[in-house]
Amino acid sequence: MSLFDKFAPLAAQYSQLEHAGANPFNVSFDNVISPTEAMIKGRKTLLLGTNNYLGLTYDPAVIAKAVEATELYGTGTTGSRIANGNYTGHQRLERALADFYGRKHAMVFSTGYQANLGIISTLAGKNDHLLLDADSHASIYDGSRLGYAQVTRFRHNSPDDLANRLRRLAGEPGDKIIVVEGIYSMLGDTAPLREFAAVKREYGAYMIVDEAHSMGVLGETGRGLAEAAGVEADADFIVGTFSKSLAGVGGFCVSDMDGFDIMRVASRPYMFTASLPPGVIAATEEALHQMRIRPALRRQLTENAHQLYAGLAGLGFELGPEPSPVVSAVMPSPEAAFAFWAKLLEAGLYTNVSLPPATPKGMALLRSSVSAAHTPAQISHAIALFAQVGQELGLIQAASRPELASVK
Amino acid sequence: MANLTGDIRDIIFDTLRSSLPNAVEISEQTHIVDDLGLDSVAVMDFVMEIEDRLDISVPLDKIAEVETLGDLIATVRSLKDSA
Ligand SMILES: Cc1ncc(COP(=O)(O)O)c(C=O)c1O
Numbered sequence: 001m002s003l004f005d006k007f008a009p010l011a012a013q014y015s016q017l018e019h020a021g022a023n024p025f026n027v028s029f030d031n032v033i034s035p036t037e038a039m040i041k042g043r044k045t046l047l048l049g050t051n052n053y054l055g056l057t058y059d060p061a062v063i064a065k066a067v068e069a070t071e072l073y074g075t076g077t078t079g080s081r082i083a084n085g086n087y088t089g090h091q092r093l094e095r096a097l098a099d100f101y102g103r104k105h106a107m108v109f110s111t112g113y114q115a116n117l118g119i120i121s122t123l124a125g126k127n128d129h130l131l132l133d134a135d136s137h138a139s140i141y142d143g144s145r146l147g148y149a150q151v152t153r154f155r156h157n158s159p160d161d162l163a164n165r166l167r168r169l170a171g172e173p174g175d176k177i178i179v180v181e182g183i184y185s186m187l188g189d190t191a192p193l194r195e196f197a198a199v200k201r202e203y204g205a206y207m208i209v210d211e212a213h214s215m216g217v218l219g220e221t222g223r224g225l226a227e228a229a230g231v232e233a234d235a236d237f238i239v240g241t242f243s244k245s246l247a248g249v250g251g252f253c254v255s256d257m258d259g260f261d262i263m264r265v266a267s268r269p270y271m272f273t274a275s276l277p278p279g280v281i282a283a284t285e286e287a288l289h290q291m292r293i294r295p296a297l298r299r300q301l302t303e304n305a306h307q308l309y310a311g312l313a314g315l316g317f318e319l320g321p322e323p324s325p326v327v328s329a330v331m332p333s334p335e336a337a338f339a340f341w342a343k344l345l346e347a348g349l350y351t352n353v354s355l356p357p358a359t360p361k362g363m364a365l366l367r368s369s370v371s372a373a374h375t376p377a378q379i380s381h382a383i384a385l386f387a388q389v390g391q392e393l394g395l396i397q398a399a400s401r402p403e404l405a406s407v408k
Numbered sequence: 409m410a411n412l413t414g415d416i417r418d419i420i421f422d423t424l425r426s427s428l429p430n431a432v433e434i435s436e437q438t439h440i441v442d443d444l445g446l447d448s449v450a451v452m453d454f455v456m457e458i459e460d461r462l463d464i465s466v467p468l469d470k471i472a473e474v475e476t477l478g479d480l481i482a483t484v485r486s487l488k489d490s491a
Contacts, residue, residue, distance in 0.1 A: 134452070144468070151468040153452055165465050168491070357449035 022342035024353040035373040048368045048382050049352040054297045055373025056247035062286045069282030077275045089281040105260040107253050110273050112241025113139040115251030118269035124149035127174035135360045159195035166203040176205035182214025182225030186359050188326030197234035209235040216245025216291050246287040250276050301372040308370050311383035316396040328365040337364040343389040417481050423457045436478035
């Protein structure tokens with residue numbers, strides 16, 4: 001008997017992938033060349049499986065700020081802000097985020113995952129009720145388990161089911177807090193936020209919107225789905241991450257609600273972990289600035305997303321319900337997803353495999369994501385590789401195969 | 409709603425049979441994860457079907473405590489009684 005016996009089925013699957021020499025859950029980049037290219041096993045590979053939506057990871061201004069702050073303030077803060085002190089950069093970044101969202105308050109967390117843990121577990125107290133979309137990210141589920149509130153799950157993107165559940169809770173004491181996401185990371189679909197907002201108002205609930213995948217992607221100024229849907233006033237709390245459009249690491253929450261700052265001494269995932277290094281904070285502030293002054297990045301991202309979505313749909317792949325920077329092809333089985341993934345990688349294209357229970361309805365997904373930094377030629381090339389591998393594996397018809405484009 | 413206990417068992421067994429790919433023998437002793445091979449999300453999805461049919465919400469912490477179909481019947485029954 002070993003402590004790890006309970007993982008035997010998982011371990012068997014994992015070692016099978018390792019032995020096959022193609023494990024999507026253990027890829028190493030020998031070197032990263034740009035937001036869209038890396039060396040994998042000595043081979044130059046096109047990256048179509050990052051969350052680098054705006055391609056800012058190598059932005060010279062962002063890098064310069066990271067270097068400058070690291071030299072000025074050192075590599076780490078070595079502690080939490082409540083125990084070991086605040087750095088001016090953290091406070092400046094919070095003001096910049098509050099300004100960007102037009103809200104009074106902003107709080108920075110060490111990751112987006114922790115932002116959800118910290119906000120959800122703290123806002124919802126013992127007698128309160130959390131209502132989570134069924135397809136919520138792991139960090140939302142984990143945040144709800146960390147707290148003491150009653151947790152109810154409603155059907156994905158169903159305002160009617162949410163309303164039903166709020167109706168069943170109507171007589172119960174305690175606040176009701178709804179949690180939804182802007183763009184869902186598995187299928188790239190957006191929430192019907194206007195309808196959710198109406199339900200929220202009808203039942204007097206609060207609403208948290210996680211814009212992890214929609215910040216910098218949706219909305220007139222890139223604030224996300226709440227902005228795009230015109231319901232920012234109903235999104236009482238916006239949670240987000242620095243690890244995607246902002247090309248760094250970290251998370252945040254903004255709100256207009258008075259009293260929000262008490263979270264700093266009540267939220268354990270904020271209090272009991274070290275704050276982000278000054279270099280990361282400075283880079284994030286600059287990336288936010290770049291995002292704001294370069295709306296062209298968002299337009300390019302949208303064009304690229306449409307190109308990939310239309311290309312893969314045209315080949316006959318079953319995709320998510322709408323074009324978005326996340327484009328996932330539904331595979332008939334996990335084995336098919338692994339085989340597809342491995343063949344694409346062999347051909348020089350890096351994507352992601354997503355499996356249940358991380359995916360909805362037991363789906364096996366081959367997940368791609370585009371960046372503003374991709375050229376149209378790179379995306380055409382990726383589509384051609386999908387066509388080639390899709391036919392080799394018998395997943396799509398041969399007739400729809402376009403010519404393999406060369407990448408500049 | 410006279411004999412709801414029996415009804416609830418029927419509804420749960422019914423829902424389960426229609427959502428499983430293969431016909432399997434099920435009883436109140438059936439262990440939902442070990443015997444049926446459902447993962448955490450599949451269990452929650454299956455419970456959602458039952459919630460719809462009985463117009464109740466089963467909180468996630470209650471679902472987490474459930475191991476066998478008998479446990480589920482008892483949980484659903486007590487929620488339905490207090491609704
Ligand atoms: C919806 C959602 N929320 C939160 C996170 C966590 O973000 P981070 O990577 O910053 O921890 C992610 C990304 O993984 C996500 O998809």
